[in-house]
Amino acid sequence: MRDGMGGGAPDFPPLLTGRAVAGEAPRAAAIRAAEAGADPGLILYDALAEDLHAAIVFAPDRPREEAAVMLPLAGVALQNALGSVAPPEVAVHLGWDGSVHVNGGRAGRIAMIAPASADDAAPDWLVVTLDLHFVPRDADGGMHPDETTLHAEGCGNLTPMPVLESYARHLLHWLHDWDTDGLSGLHREYSGLVWQLGEEVTLAGRSGHFLGLDERLGALVKADGTTHLLPLSLMMEQP
Template sequence: MSEEVTFPPLMTGEAAGPGQDPFDLARQKAELGVDAGLVVYDLGADTLRAALVLAPEVPLAQAMAMLPTCGVGFQNALGALAPPEVAVHLDWEGGLRINGARCGSLRIAASTDDPAARPDWLVVALELPLWPQGDGGETPDQTALYAEGCAEVTAPRLLESWTRHCLHWINRWDEGDLKALHAEWQGLAHGIGEDRQQAGLNGTFLGVDADFGMLLRDDTTTHLIPLTTVLVRD
């Protein structure tokens, strides 16, 4: 796709080459010391993939807030472009849902997995299917963007919108406006109040703590599952 993509100030874009995974490429560049704000992207015919390099100045436990922050950014971005009846919700671990069905995900990686250490870099990646694969009846719980009334939303414009809204929420988080971020995410979170399994535990998903760790209540106690458990470590 040759359509030009324009990124907000403080962000720069780099298209991934043929066969390159933007998530892998962004992590490689981060390891080499690329500046924060790089967005590596691939606007494929069927899938939008992008990865944002960040350099948080707080320990990893707090920096993990970038995963829900970029999730809120995605909902805001699609909400600005899609018809008003299109609903977006966020799974705690990074999954995206459009009109109730799974539709892509966000993933996060960092230079360290020590919650108390400040990471040298952090990468948040977006992967979003644009067109359904195969017979949609075989996977009714999964969908694609253009199957949900979003045919007018082009991948370049959605990528631009996502980076702008991510930057907005990152700035608010950096300024200490955690209350607004939590409130926005809480209104979009999928499954709060429902029973689920996470990290080998079963219980009711009550919500999150200040660092977006999952609060999971079983018959005897409330477990705290840190968001660092969803880090991609390969």
């Protein structure tokens, strides 16, 4: 049984295992576990927090530039998960940099971390983190006008652990789709969810007009008459 904040042990699908962390951020715990050789599919999560904080360990079998697709893949999985439980008027969009936007306000972030490696070599491990805000930080939102939370956007019945369970199931679905059918399905789904597509943006330090995505979901940004390709590997952080 879960408490009012969504505590308790979540039920994950096969191939994924969970471990609650105490006194340590899931990101730091996942990096430490990955460096120690943890099995892929390990999910570290904070079961007691009012917001959702989780991190998943992976063992990539693809080169670094391809493995970076995990950032939009995890984003689409989260959007699908929220779409299955949130009211229909709740719109979720995904920043190319990993930001998560709900009804236009920033409500969280997905990040990926991996040790240094050549672009044509698979990293030894990869950690994907998810931080999603459920509870408002202040009563009227005035201190953070560009940010929002799920509860502020009409999702007051949602708690972190059920959302994490749904996210894990959708994540496995998209991993299977990528493995069996390539990136066409993910590209199609993600293209309809990208935040600020067609607008003036600053991505990975490059400012310009966000034209679209290449076949590997890299960002095409036009500045001063030149179109620049920003590969997703630019968003891969190091521990």
